[in-house]
Amino acid sequence: MIFNEIYSVYYQVVAKIIEEIIRGDAEEKHLDRIVREYAFSESMQTVLPALKGEKWQLMRRDRTTPIQHPPTMPLTLIQKQWLKAITLDPRIQLFDVEIRGLEEVEPLFTSEDYVVYDKYGDGDPFEDEGYITRFRTILSALKERQALKIQMVNRRGQLVLMQAMPVRLEYSEKDDKFRLISTGCRYGGTVNLGRIVSCEKCEAGHFASPIPPSPVKRWLTLRIRDERNTLERCLLHFAHFKKQAERMDANHYLVHIQYDKDDETEMIIRILSFGPMVEVIQPEPVRKLMIERLQRQKSCGLF
Amino acid sequence: MSAYQELIKNFEKIRGYMREFYVYGFKSREEYNKKSARSYDDERRRMESWLGDHMSFVRTPEGKTVFISIDSRVSQHNPFYKALKAKSFTDGDITLHFLLLDILYAPAVSLSLPEILAQIDQSLSCFENPMVFDESTVRKKLKEYIEQGIIVGEKVGRKMMYHRAGDVELPGITDLLNFYSEVAPCGVIGSFLLDKAENPPDFFAFKHHYITSAIDSDVLAMLFTAMRKKNAVTVWNLSRAADQPSKIQMIPLRVFISVQNGRQHLLAYQPQFHTIKSFRIDYLSDVKLEGYAPRFDELRAELDKMQSKMWGVTSSKSHHGKEHIEHVEFTVRVGRNEEHIVRRLEREKRIGRVEKVGKDTYRFTAEVYDTSEMIPWIRTFICRITELRFSNRMLENQFKRDMEEMYHMYGIAEEKHDFQ
Numbered sequence: 001m002i003f004n005e006i007y008s009v010y011y012q013v014v015a016k017i018i019e020e021i022i023r024g025d026a027e028e029k030h031l032d033r034i035v036r037e038y039a040f041s042e043s044m045q046t047v048l049p050a051l052k053g054e055k056w057q058l059m060r061r062d063r064t065t066p067i068q069h070p071p072t073m074p075l076t077l078i079q080k081q082w083l084k085a086i087t088l089d090p091r092i093q094l095f096d097v098e099i100r101g102l103e104e105v106e107p108l109f110t111s112e113d114y115v116v117y118d119k120y121g122d123g124d125p126f127e128d129e130g131y132i133t134r135f136r137t138i139l140s141a142l143k144e145r146q147a148l149k150i151q152m153v154n155r156r157g158q159l160v161l162m163q164a165m166p167v168r169l170e171y172s173e174k175d176d177k178f179r180l181i182s183t184g185c186r187y188g189g190t191v192n193l194g195r196i197v198s199c200e201k202c203e204a205g206h207f208a209s210p211i212p213p214s215p216v217k218r219w220l221t222l223r224i225r226d227e228r229n230t231l232e233r234c235l236l237h238f239a240h241f242k243k244q245a246e247r248m249d250a251n252h253y254l255v256h257i258q259y260d261k262d263d264e265t266e267m268i269i270r271i272l273s274f275g276p277m278v279e280v281i282q283p284e285p286v287r288k289l290m291i292e293r294l295q296r297q298k299s300c301g302l303f
Numbered sequence: 304m305s306a307y308q309e310l311i312k313n314f315e316k317i318r319g320y321m322r323e324f325y326v327y328g329f330k331s332r333e334e335y336n337k338k339s340a341r342s343y344d345d346e347r348r349r350m351e352s353w354l355g356d357h358m359s360f361v362r363t364p365e366g367k368t369v370f371i372s373i374d375s376r377v378s379q380h381n382p383f384y385k386a387l388k389a390k391s392f393t394d395g396d397i398t399l400h401f402l403l404l405d406i407l408y409a410p411a412v413s414l415s416l417p418e419i420l421a422q423i424d425q426s427l428s429c430f431e432n433p434m435v436f437d438e439s440t441v442r443k444k445l446k447e448y449i450e451q452g453i454i455v456g457e458k459v460g461r462k463m464m465y466h467r468a469g470d471v472e473l474p475g476i477t478d479l480l481n482f483y484s485e486v487a488p489c490g491v492i493g494s495f496l497l498d499k500a501e502n503p504p505d506f507f508a509f510k511h512h513y514i515t516s517a518i519d520s521d522v523l524a525m526l527f528t529a530m531r532k533k534n535a536v537t538v539w540n541l542s543r544a545a546d547q548p549s550k551i552q553m554i555p556l557r558v559f560i561s562v563q564n565g566r567q568h569l570l571a572y573q574p575q576f577h578t579i580k581s582f583r584i585d586y587l588s589d590v591k592l593e594g595y596a597p598r599f600d601e602l603r604a605e606l607d608k609m610q611s612k613m614w615g616v617t618s619s620k621s622h623h624g625k626e627h628i629e630h631v632e633f634t635v636r637v638g639r640n641e642e643h644i645v646r647r648l649e650r651e652k653r654i655g656r657v658e659k660v661g662k663d664t665y666r667f668t669a670e671v672y673d674t675s676e677m678i679p680w681i682r683t684f685i686c687r688i689t690e691l692r693f694s695n696r697m698l699e700n701q702f703k704r705d706m707e708e709m710y711h712m713y714g715i716a717e718e719k720h721d722f723q
Contacts (some may be wrong), residue, residue: 077452100472
């Protein structure tokens, strides 16, 4: 259904090669570059030799082609069905687009067919007109590399004004929120879109570097005791980080995870959720924070 | 013995290896070799070719260990989508693909099979040893493309005429595709659409972004198709308890996606046991559509009702024909300037209610099918839990024993309690 050669990298690369030949740019070096750029690392050994050897009869030995039109392919049924499905999602309004030609198409899925059951309940108001306008302004500033004048409510509920150079929009599926990652802002580089009250584009002016400071990365090491299926649960839970696992013995494993220092509290909470099956081994400051929480728990008089 | 190829015919085998390398990544070559040494080497080499820098290895006393390590917050697009773009094909397939779409280059060009065959022969006549496509091969390919929706076959009189399908206008759709190809189910389809654009700019990044489900896209698309058609399916399921997959019949009702644990489940009715059960989608394979399921709407309505008592994916457990429900409550202490804890309770609870029960204490209460699914969340409030009451006493005692064990683990235990 989805795993089909018509979507394959090889078909895409051959389409680009034919297009270049039709345009009159059939230099071997150029065709090599297309394969290197768009295909897999070992595709060089297959694609051009198959074309040059006339195994795939789409290019002659003199690098001309019997194909007369630049290759194109209409959308497949499943592509149309998927597009139709996403037009039914409430977040679609953030994007100022109208897709025509899907009126008769059945969606691949609707909100009745799946549920994201553990996302947080205070996600961004994606259907709010003000939010949609601000989102579009930010996206437009990103494309045009323009700065933004932003008015937002801070954690203490106060209105603050700031100017920033937008770098990207970061979406968290768990929080169901967008954050604006920016540079040049005195309140820090990350702003929740939900806190922005108004924003407008302004001259880039003094924002010299569009690159925000890299987040501070830390490694932590966990020891997993594989009971109650903890190994699989834990490795899947932390799968979205850069990580490496090693086996200590039949029942114990070490996993090293790289995380952003800013997310340390969140990491501690996530580790606590595994109870005694997962122990922080390193670094010592994180282990101390775990101990602090447990000591505070002891003072709660639960038992 | 055939030579190594970068492309693959069957996705199932590599799906298993990818999961092993990405989720676990601590097994040595020798452990995989129990299956086939050559197979391991080929699959590893393919993944290196597709995933490049995301593949790493370490040497351990047990041998070389290969693993995939990806910080999905940094990668703007899911690297696993590449695996779904590596389907093998024959020399005839690719030649015919480009010739057919070139001959039928616009929806207005409508030709019969003999006319198409004549044009194919003419196009290939310039080669030294031109390929020969017989009528049945071309008819089969056209039929395949009609099913894919890219070619339309229409009877005109007694003749079947073929033309290219009309396209959809997609102006300025890149931002939308960059976003939905990462967050929507079967997002790889959005990635296929993005492949049509020339190096589209991308302004999105994703936090807490689980990417493993990409390799289950085909299974998921089939399950969605079954649900849209209200069909039953047969599917192979590899449960944790079994070594070998088993073939089961079910009526798929809803996909449950987690954005906190990286797993996707299917809630489906199993006629054999008259029950709605959850199945891990990454353990399912080879989904086949069966006939229309007349009870689909009734069963989905039943699942709708159940969801108010489901914390995760465990649905109603029947004890002697009666619905089994468990009571859960716990109280937390919220200090000064800790209002964020109350907000956490409110936004993170999926069912149940939160109430203020004292000057600085809040209680969460819920009725659930399975208390054990809720325990990891309750543990995230460790440092402020002042009361805990589960109707499932066994789990309450286990929770308390686990707490004791954590105190021991971190060297802060005093005396041992006996929880009976």
